[in-house]
Amino acid sequence: xxxxxxxxxxxxxxxxxFATLDLIKAQPELAQFQFRATNRWIDGAHNRSTIKGFYxxxxxxxxxxxxxxxxxxxxxxxxxxxxxxxxxEYLLHALAACLTTSIVYVAAARRVELTSVESTLTGDMDVxxxxxxxxxxxxxxxxxxxxxxxxxxxxxxxxxxxVERGRQRSAVYDMVTNGVPVAVDVTTD
Amino acid sequence: xxxxxxxxxxxxxxxxxFATLDLIKAQPELAQFQFRATNRWIDGAHNRSTIKGFYxxxxxxxxxxxxxxxxxxxxxxxxxxxxxxxxxEYLLHALAACLTTSIVYVAAARRVELTSVESTLTGDMDVxxxxxxxxxxxxxxxxxxxxxxxxxxxxxxxxxxxVERGRQRSAVYDMVTNGVPVAVDVTTD
Numbered sequence: 283x284x285x286x287x288x289x290x291x292x293x294x295x296x297x298x299x300f301a302t303l304d305l306i307k308a309q310p311e312l313a314q315f316q317f318r319a320t321n322r323w324i325d326g327a328h329n330r331s332t333i334k335g336f337y338x339x340x341x342x343x344x345x346x347x348x349x350x351x352x353x354x355x356x357x358x359x360x361x362x363x364x365x366x367x368x369x370x371e372y373l374l375h376a377l378a379a380c381l382t383t384s385i386v387y388v389a390a391a392r393r394v395e396l397t398s399v400e401s402t403l404t405g406d407m408d409v410x411x412x413x414x415x416x417x418x419x420x421x422x423x424x425x426x427x428x429x430x431x432x433x434x435x436x437x438x439x440x441x442x443x444x445v446e447r448g449r450q451r452s453a454v455y456d457m458v459t460n461g462v463p464v465a466v467d468v469t470t471d
Numbered sequence: 472x473x474x475x476x477x478x479x480x481x482x483x484x485x486x487x488x489f490a491t492l493d494l495i496k497a498q499p500e501l502a503q504f505q506f507r508a509t510n511r512w513i514d515g516a517h518n519r520s521t522i523k524g525f526y527x528x529x530x531x532x533x534x535x536x537x538x539x540x541x542x543x544x545x546x547x548x549x550x551x552x553x554x555x556x557x558x559x560e561y562l563l564h565a566l567a568a569c570l571t572t573s574i575v576y577v578a579a580a581r582r583v584e585l586t587s588v589e590s591t592l593t594g595d596m597d598v599x600x601x602x603x604x605x606x607x608x609x610x611x612x613x614x615x616x617x618x619x620x621x622x623x624x625x626x627x628x629x630x631x632x633x634v635e636r637g638r639q640r641s642a643v644y645d646m647v648t649n650g651v652p653v654a655v656d657v658t659t660d
Contacts, residue, residue, distance in 0.1 A: 292514075292515065293514035293515025293516075293517070294515050294516070294550055295550060298550060299550055302548075302550070302602075303602060303603075303604055306598070306599060306602065306604050307604050310599060310604075310605070313597045313598045313599040313602075313604070313608070314595070314596075314597060314598075315595070315596045315597075315598050316593055316594065316595050316596070317557070317559050317560050317563060317593070317594050317596065317612075318560075318563065318591065318592065318593050318594075319556075319560055319563035319564045319567050319591070319592045320589075320590070320591045320592075321564070321567035321568060321571055321589070321590045321591075321592070322587075322588070322589050323571050323575060323585070323587065323588035323589070325481075325482035326481065326482025326483050326575065327482075327483070327572050327575070327576075328482070329567075329568050329571045329572065329575075329588070331563075331564040331567055331568065333556045333560045333563075333564065336546070336560075338546075338548050339548060343546060343548060345546055345547050345548070345553075346546060346553055347553075348553075350555060350556040350560075352541075352556065352561070352564045352568075354564070354568035354569075354571075354572070356572065357525070357527075357532060357534055357535060358534050359491075359527050359528060359532060359534070360527075361483055361484060361487060361488055361491070361576070364534075364535055364536075364537075366539060367508075367522045367539040367541065368506070368568075369565045369566070369568040369569030369572065369642065369643045370506050370565070370569070370642050370643060370646075371506050371507075371508055371522045371525075371539075372541070372561055372562075372564055372565035372568060372643075373561075373562065373565040373643055373646060373647075374506060374507065374508035374520075374522075375508045375510070375520040375522065375541045375543070375561055376558045376559070376561035376562040376565060377558070377653070378508050378510035378518075378520055379510060379518050379520065379541075379543035379557075379558040379561060380558030380559070381655070382510055382512050382518045382543075383516050383518065383543070383545065383558065384601075386512060386515065386516070386518075387516075387550070396512070398511075398512065399511070399512035399518070400509075400510070400511050400512070401509070401510045402507065402508070402509045402510075403507065403508045403509075403510070404505055404506070404507050405505065405506045405507075405651075406503070406504070406505050407503075407504045407505070407506065407642065408502045408503060408504075409495070409502045409504050410495060410499060410502040411640075411642075411645075412573075412640055412641070412642045412645075413491075413492060413495065413502075413640075414492075414640050415492055415495050415496050415499075415502070416499070419502070420645055420649070421640055421641060421642045421644070421645035421646075422642045422643065422644075422645035422646035422649070422651060423506075423642075423646060423651050424651075425651065425652050425653075425654065426651050426652070426653045426654070427653075427654050427656075428653060428654065428655045428656070429656050429657075429658075430655065430656070430657045430658070431657075431658045431659070432657060432658075432659055433659060433660065438659045438660075441657075441659045442657055442659065445655070445657045449655055451600075451601055451602075451603050451610055452601070452610060453558065453559050453596065453600075453601040453610045453611045453612075454558045454559060454561075454562055454611065455610070455611075455653065456600075456601075456609055456610035456611035457559075457562060457610075457611035457612060457647060458562075458646060458647070458650065458651055458653060459650050459651065459652070459653050460609070460611070460650050461647065461648050461649050461650035462594075462611060462612050462613075462614065462615050462647055462648065463614050463615070463648070464566070464614075464615045464616075464617060464644065464647060464648050465614065465615070465616050465617065466570070466617045466619065466634070466638055467616075467617070467618050467619070468618075468619045468620075468621060468630075468631055468634045469618075469619070469620045469621075470620070470621055470622060470627045470630045470631065471622070471627075
């Protein structure tokens with residue numbers, strides 16, 4: 283077995299992972315990252331974000347060759363024409379994706395080979411809040427449910443520990459459950 | 472000018488908008504919606520969400536003909552291969568998209584024709600939290616900045632009011648700033 287094969291687990295280069303962790307332990311200032319999205323309204327409920335550059339490890343990261351374009355929309359009942367998933371659905375995707383990657387990375391670090399990670403997320407919303415019809419219901423989801431099915435070469439207890447640790451370390455889970463301060467500024471010319 | 476032209480503002484059918492608001496005022500039980508995302512791990516930091524069905528206005532909505540597929544990833548420095556925007560970037564997009572649509576809908580309702588809505592969102596993160604190197608930094612963004620530029624056929628004060636009202640009614644802004652309870656359950660077979 284080659285060294286490369288030995289260090290890749292669940293598609294994650296664990297040798298690189300542990301080297302990264304050691305580097306950040308030694309130089310905590312390298313841990314400051316900034317991610318960004320630039321959005322432009324197109325028409326109605328249709329808008330598009332462009333995502334490429336970010337700041338990481340002491341400088342602007344230029345490793346991405348292409349930008350990502352993400353189109354948002356609304357279904358007909360919310361006055362759109364399905365030009366993309368709606369913003370609340372994108373939030374569910376962000377949460378599912380982050381929990382999944384956290385689980386996969388934790389498993390790789392703990393020498394567990396996963397065979398599948400699947401999840402279904404649901405968000406319940408009383409749209410009277412966001413539509414401005416009633417002040418009582420909140421605008422966003424009242425609750426989110428996340429049902430995971432995880433399989434791999436470890437006993438059930440170990441797999442559950444990995445999911446729990448993944449949840450505890452997920453960036454988006456932290457933000458969605460605990461909230462983040464958001465500063466909005468506006469120019470009009 | 473035709474009736475249709477008259478009711479469409481900013482790409483939003485305001486006649487349909489006011490009819491929807493009246494219907495939900497009269498029958499608040501129609502305001503219960505559920506959105507969903509199903510995610511599947513592919514390899515490493517690569518996973519994919521599929522989004523299509525949702526519950527709205529008293530029944531399963533079947534108006535969407537196609538599903539949306541969203542691929543997540545991580546850049547090289549976070550052990551991925553850029554198979555998509557990363558989960559935290561998707562959260563920024565969700566927030567930008569929701570604020571933008573809220574602004575556009577509020578403007579349509581208030582008879583303001585917008586010419587542009589552009590925004591740049593930034594999220595600052597100390598990745599020691601999510602990487603499990605240090606318990607002190609939180610996992611998610613410490614703060615999010617959202618810079619909007621909004622232009623249209625209204626004075627600055629009116630445009631600022633519209634942005635403020637859009638912020639107050641945005642579903643994702645509410646969730647990201649105030650947090651949402653998330654219940655995670657797991658099966659392993």
